[in-house]
Amino acid sequence: MASKTLKEFTRDEVAQHNKPNDLWIIVDSKVYDVTRFKDLHPGGASIFLEEDILGKDVTETFYGLHRHEVLVKPQYARLQIGTIKGETSQILAREPGSLSKVPYAEPTWLSEGYYSPYFNESHKRLQQAVRKFVDEVIYPDAQAREEDGKRPSQAVFDKLAEVELIAMRMGPGAHLKGRTLMGGIVKPEEFDYFHEMIVHQEFARIHARGYIDGIGGGSCIGLPPVLNFGNPELRDRITSEVLSGKKFICLGISEAFAGSDVQGLRTTATKTADGKHWIINGTKKWITNGTFSDYFTIGCKTEKGFTVILVERGEGVETKIIKTAYSTTAGTSYITFDNVKVPVENTLGKEGQGVYVMLSNFNHERWGMACSGAITQRLIVEECLKWTAQRKAFGKALNSQAVIRSKLAEMIAKVEAAQSWLENITFQMNNMSYKQQSDNLAGYVFPLNVFEDCMNSDETSYRSIGLLKMYITSSAQDTARDAVQIFGGRGITKTGMGRFIEHYHRTVPYDSILGGAEDVLGDLGVRQAIRNMPKNARL
Missing domain, CATH: 2.40.110.10 (Butyryl-CoA Dehydrogenase, subunit A, domain 2)
Structure with a gap:
């Protein structure tokens, strides 16, 4: 259906439509006819009949109550009848696939003017492609399924399989051989843990914690033992079915x-x-x-x-x-x-030796959770930075208050520390053998050809990945609590301006439990350090 033609109006012309039976408003240089809509407004018609609303520019009022996404929903977008002559939109809204311009909303390697020793052009190409895929394919389904509780749509799994994102979420390995990854953006032989980190972090941007697990959380932890310890016939059959998105x-x-x-x-x-x-x-x-x-x-x-x-x-x-x-x-x-x-x-694997199968799987799971946990906490920082800039309290922007800036500073420090630690560990994973990962990082899965080495090695170390996960999940709960305080009542409301804050605060404890409770992982990390203390170390 062809889009309607929008007219241009002057502000004086809009101001003439200031009666209950002829009511226009301006939001961000766009003109809306809300004459009939006012009686359908969830907050009641009375709000439209106030003196500072009738025929006026209500941009500040609107963004004090609603998210930008409201304006692009079809049922509301159709209320737009024109634009203000000579003016353009001033609201900064991220386009699908693009990066956010809000400070600290993106990791430094994606931020303009910053550099990183870890990421190359293939990482950037993959990030751009996956961000666009998530925005256009996954996000809409995630929000709908988060509401109705149904499993992710099969159509999404089919599209994931088409570009091999299901396979990429399993990490580097032989299972990628011969596959065309994201249309050929990255070759199977160059796919590393930073590429996998990008996939995990982009997926986690959907503000839907249950859906993140629903979109293949089970496969990410259930398939690796089959990939690495199953007999060839079983491995090939199950892997083919799962990576095609047809079986789970x-x-x-x-x-x-x-x-x-x-x-x-x-x-x-x-x-x-x-x-x-x-x-x-x-x-x-x-x-x-x-x-x-x-x-x-x-x-x-x-x-x-x-x-x-x-x-x-x-x-x-x-x-x-x-x-x-x-x-x-x-x-x-x-x-x-x-x-x-x-x-x-x-x-x-072998009968009676399942602990090695599970240990190899648990640690990759924890690393993946750290990837997601670091980015979801960053998303909350972005939400808080936006809200405190647009929310007025006592006649001033919320971010003019020192106590608010202090909370924001704590949040930012935590997310930057988490991402830097995560990138360091990921770099070590890229440059260590499986045996070294086991000893030093508690890394990824052990392939069959090093199974015997793992069985004969010392206790798997939890020093890095376990402590990283503990730090991220612990600091995330601090961030969630502070975000609720910043958003106030909106932060505990499932709809509207603070809905992502409410969702985060309600679901963030999952990561502190799944994959190993943070208290247990912290204790294991310290016990490992104590065990490796030099016997002659003294103050």
Whole structure:
């Protein structure tokens, strides 16, 4: 349908339309006829009948109450009848795919005038392409699904698969060989952890925590054990299905009785008399993507100890939704396994040595969560900087108050520190062998050819990634609390100006629990440091 032609008016002409049955207003040099809309306004018609509204420029009033996105919604955009002659829009709104101009809204490597030793042109090209994809494809679906609680749309998964974003979220590795990544923007052989960081951080920009997990959180942690420890036939079949976006997989470790205590798990796997199958019985709880997964990478107790087994959805497998503080779009589930028969060939790694499979997977998960956590905290800084600049209190902008600037300073310092630490660790991951990552960083997954080395190595170090995750999740909760104070009542309202603040404050504790509670990770990091203290160190 062709767009309507907009007329030009002078401000004096607009001012003539100042009656209840003939009411125009100006917002950012755009002219709106709200004569009929005023009676449909959620806040009531009376607000339009005030003396400083009738036929006036209400830009400041509008942006004190509403987000810019309201003006671009079809039901409101159609109210525009023209523009002010000789004037142009003054409101800075980020276009899809573009960078924000707000200070500290982007990491320094993306900020004009700054330099980085870590990122090259292929990283920048990928960031631009993924930002545009997220803005145009993922964000609209994320906001809709966050509201209705349904799983992410299959159409989104199909588009993710077309450009191989599902594969890229698994990190560098052989699974990328032969794939055309984002239309050829980056070659599989050059794809590194900084490219993966970009994907995680751009995905996290959607202000929809449940959807972030729903869009493939289960695959990011459930598929790597299959990729690295599954037999070739199983690995190739499952990987092909999951990376195509047609099938879904999740990781099932946590249980109601044991939480994430691997040694306390009660789910059992017993071999049949002929030794060809496992019979699995037990339950799993808080499993991301479980309600719509086709495959389950689960931890079980066997005769030889903790073992990881891939289970396909079928007879004896039942999943139920768990309603948590974020949207059910994540598919968080309670799973029951009742005499489920699984081929022994579905064992991942060796029987009784599942702890190594899980340790390799847990640490990449924590690093990925650190990537997302660092950027979502930055988004809240951007929201607060915008709000404090446009919100008037006691006749002045909110950011004129020293207490507000102090809160903003704390927020900015935390996000800049988190990103710098994250980039340092990511650089180490790019330049260390898997064995070195295990010893020094608790890094990514261990491929099969170094499995024996990992089994014989010392306790995996939690020094860097664990402490980084702890710092980010802890500081994020401080930022969430301060943001609510800055936004006031709007910060605890699910709609309107502060809706992203409310959402963040409500969902930010997830990252402090998932992938290892921050208190536990902090303790492990300190114990690791104590263990490595030189015996002759003295003050």
